[in-house]
Amino acid sequence: MSAPDPSAVDALRRDVRGWLERALDPGWRTRMTGATTAEFVAFQREWMHSLVAAGYATPHWQAGWPGGGRSLAEQRVIAEEMARADAPRLMLYFVSLYHAALTLMEWGSEAQKARHLPAILQGEVWCQGFSEPNAGSDLASLRTRAERHGSVYRVNGQKIWSTLAHHADYCLLLVRTDTSGPKQAGISFLLMDMRSKGVTVRPIRQITGDEEFGEIFLDDVEVPVSNRLGAENEGWRVAQTTLTSERGITILELSERLHHARRRLAALLAGDDGRGGDDQYRRELVQVCARIEALRGLVAELMAEIESGQASIAKAAFVKLFYARVLREFTDLALRAAGPDAQRLAPLVLAGGHETGNWMADYMNSFVWSIAGGSNEIQRNIIAERVLGMPRDAAVAR
Amino acid sequence: MDEPSLLDPAELRDAARGLLAAAEAQELAPETLWNTMLEAGWLALGVSEDSGGLGQPMLTVAALLEEVGRRPCTQPLISATAAAAMLDLLSRQGSAQARELLDAALSGRARVVCGDLDPACAPLAGFVPSIVLGDVPHAAVATHLVFAAKCAQRGEVLLALAGEGGALQIEPQSGWDETRQYGRVVVNTASLDAATSLMAAAAGAGEAIRRGRAVLDLAIAGDSLGGAAAVLEATIVYMKQRVQFGRTIASFQALKHRCADLATEVAAARAALMRACAAMDADRPDAPLRAALARLAAGAAYCAVADEALQMHGGIGFTWEHACHRYLKRARSAETIGGSRAARLDAIAAELLGEIRGERILAT
Numbered sequence A: 001m002s003a004p005d006p007s008a009v010d011a012l013r014r015d016v017r018g019w020l021e022r023a024l025d026p027g028w029r030t031r032m033t034g035a036t037t038a039e040f041v042a043f044q045r046e047w048m049h050s051l052v053a054a055g056y057a058t059p060h061w062q063a064g065w066p067g068g069g070r071s072l073a074e075q076r077v078i079a080e081e082m083a084r085a086d087a088p089r090l091m092l093y094f095v096s097l098y099h100a101a102l103t104l105m106e107w108g109s110e111a112q113k114a115r116h117l118p119a120i121l122q123g124e125v126w127c128q129g130f131s132e133p134n135a136g137s138d139l140a141s142l143r144t145r146a147e148r149h150g151s152v153y154r155v156n157g158q159k160i161w162s163t164l165a166h167h168a169d170y171c172l173l174l175v176r177t178d179t180s181g182p183k184q185a186g187i188s189f190l191l192m193d194m195r196s197k198g199v200t201v202r203p204i205r206q207i208t209g210d211e212e213f214g215e216i217f218l219d220d221v222e223v224p225v226s227n228r229l230g231a232e233n234e235g236w237r238v239a240q241t242t243l244t245s246e247r248g249i250t251i252l253e254l255s256e257r258l259h260h261a262r263r264r265l266a267a268l269l270a271g272d273d274g275r276g277g278d279d280q281y282r283r284e285l286v287q288v289c290a291r292i293e294a295l296r297g298l299v300a301e302l303m304a305e306i307e308s309g310q311a312s313i314a315k316a317a318f319v320k321l322f323y324a325r326v327l328r329e330f331t332d333l334a335l336r337a338a339g340p341d342a343q344r345l346a347p348l349v350l351a352g353g354h355e356t357g358n359w360m361a362d363y364m365n366s367f368v369w370s371i372a373g374g375s376n377e378i379q380r381n382i383i384a385e386r387v388l389g390m391p392r393d394a395a396v397a398r
Numbered sequence B: 001m002d003e004p005s006l007l008d009p010a011e012l013r014d015a016a017r018g019l020l021a022a023a024e025a026q027e028l029a030p031e032t033l034w035n036t037m038l039e040a041g042w043l044a045l046g047v048s049e050d051s052g053g054l055g056q057p058m059l060t061v062a063a064l065l066e067e068v069g070r071r072p073c074t075q076p077l078i079s080a081t082a083a084a085a086m087l088d089l090l091s092r093q094g095s096a097q098a099r100e101l102l103d104a105a106l107s108g109r110a111r112v113v114c115g116d117l118d119p120a121c122a123p124l125a126g127f128v129p130s131i132v133l134g135d136v137p138h139a140a141v142a143t144h145l146v147f148a149a150k151c152a153q154r155g156e157v158l159l160a161l162a163g164e165g166g167a168l169q170i171e172p173q174s175g176w177d178e179t180r181q182y183g184r185v186v187v188n189t190a191s192l193d194a195a196t197s198l199m200a201a202a203a204g205a206g207e208a209i210r211r212g213r214a215v216l217d218l219a220i221a222g223d224s225l226g227g228a229a230a231v232l233e234a235t236i237v238y239m240k241q242r243v244q245f246g247r248t249i250a251s252f253q254a255l256k257h258r259c260a261d262l263a264t265e266v267a268a269a270r271a272a273l274m275r276a277c278a279a280m281d282a283d284r285p286d287a288p289l290r291a292a293l294a295r296l297a298a299g300a301a302y303c304a305v306a307d308e309a310l311q312m313h314g315g316i317g318f319t320w321e322h323a324c325h326r327y328l329k330r331a332r333s334a335e336t337i338g339g340s341r342a343a344r345l346d347a348i349a350a351e352l353l354g355e356i357r358g359e360r361i362l363a364t
């Protein structure tokens, strides 16, 4: 990564801002409020194509790929401008652009990269098949079996909570290829075509009524050995790349979105007196804003660490836990302040981020951050044990 | 004038730690310790070189205060730092009077602390014979008090009044937090002499008061974070030694998670403080707002850590002998400096809502 040139970064900011003014349909939120799945998919595809064409979908990709090779400072500017313009989030392609692409770029063979990275730019949709009914926080205990038969693995088992599974063309799949050693040792990482024979997807209805994730049943599914990422039984290491791919720039964009969403919250709280409405809520707003500032500070420190190539476990865990907490506090305050209005069943704003103004839905969605990607409790374990040096719980199987 | 050479905050912290440890070992009298601090340049640290200080950025001042906050002591460094910041500003704007008082403060001839910086608290109407400023931290050991007032003729004013032999009557008060040296201050308005006591009026006063408040907020935040970090570290050390049910209490997840939350709060509040100091050093107009927000975060973290530290120590934490209560008391008293938390929140809200509505975005 090259050192950022401040004037080039400023110029990029102007470019992105100008581009967003032209490219972004100001009415998109209205269009996406209560949109059907087909409308959502069409809209995501359209936005993805515009971003790819402008080179703003893949600033985090390696140099040599379209849009890639941007410095972290440039990536940051693009993320900040997306947040500032309140642009739609690329939900349909999120796993493709981050989890799949970053894992492929680090671990993929030339053939695997050539097969998938251009396809991702064309709109290939990916999902992540890691979690299982009995392997959530304790992911390494996963049991979906893959047995090798010549040039294919035959896979049997079940995955769950897989976001976008029913839209996906491909799946980042963790399977067990060895049961003899420690649980982390016998895992392999496969790239599975979702159209393979024996794959059944069943969407799961979420608390918001939406169906974003689903179950994947695998019944004698054949995956070519050439679709394995990394060596056999080395999949756990590969998976770490996937699991950390949303840290950094994604969390920066989300914390900037939260910062801009203060306006939505302030507008909600403002009574007719122009003072910011109810005393109690106004004071709580100030406290939430103090925490958003702290969050932005923490994220800036994380970015600086990443930039210097010395990202610490501590900072990443602090940021994940703190973002989840502040997002809950923000949406909780909005929900309480909105009162009965927020209790009326209202359509979701698809791809609208975490502070859409459908406050009950936003509040419910804030649990995504405290559960998925390493729950708050898991982050606390990491901080206590690996940052504060407190003893591991002897009773917990590793 | 040339740019002052920058001190390394980490080195400064090391030196401060050594100095404070030595002072504690030698049981230095408070009076002597204050002079030692002055000699070490701690009060001069953030004062501009033009005004006879060391011209260090706020980031460095906060680092020092964080170190000092690790062992609560009676010295009025926070309050004196805020007072010095105001005098510095006025002296740079040409006030000989401010310069004189600042010189006296830096050399130890005077002990200048700040009183209330909300002008509304002290209306100086002609017919009021005296006003009570209430319990002011460190007033009991102050020779001078710098505070904001409102007067009919001049609007907002910044006053510097002398204690003994001046217009102030200061009566030492005992507080739960023994480090604050409260004094109940009464201003005898009849003996107020504008010629000697008026530091600034109108717009000039407003600017100085604003700066004083921001520095006070950052100083309290730094001190609070130092206290919070120290007490959390000490608590975790204790938890790793204390055995119950055949294992260290540090191995109980119920306690580990609480420590992890506290560590997160401290890290986040420190990040907020660093941002606010950077804004201050860059002279950004939103710096006072950020300082106020940073203080909120640091104050909440300090209270939470001090609370939990006591709880997680069990009975030993409830003893006078143990240090827990000193942090607890200091954390709670810090929250009341410069008005109630609610009043502060209301004041910040006005500014914050203005910023949010005006689309003046806090830059990253």
Ligand SMILES: Cc1cc2nc3c(=O)[nH]c(=O)nc-3n(C[C@H](O)[C@H](O)[C@H](O)COP(=O)(O)OP(=O)(O)OC[C@H]3O[C@@H](n4cnc5c(N)ncnc54)[C@H](O)[C@@H]3O)c2cc1C
Pocket (backbone or CB within 6 Å): A127, A128, A129, A130, A131, A133, A135, A136, A137, A138, A160, A161, A162, A163, A164, A213, A367, A368, A371, A372, A373, A374, A375, A376, A377, A378, A381, A396
């Ligand atoms: C919206 C959403 C989207 C998701 N998307 C995907 C996806 O695309 N792909 C995918 O593979 N997975 C996905 N997940 C799954 C997610 O990663 C898991 O839900 C998560 O890892 C938690 O596992 P679990 O649900 O089995 O809960 P459990 O692990 O059973 O946890 C239940 C509770 O126990 C706590 N707990 C567990 N272990 C400990 C411990 N050691 N100490 C203290 N507390 C503990 C947890 O914190 C939690 O509160 C998604 C989840 C959600 C909610």
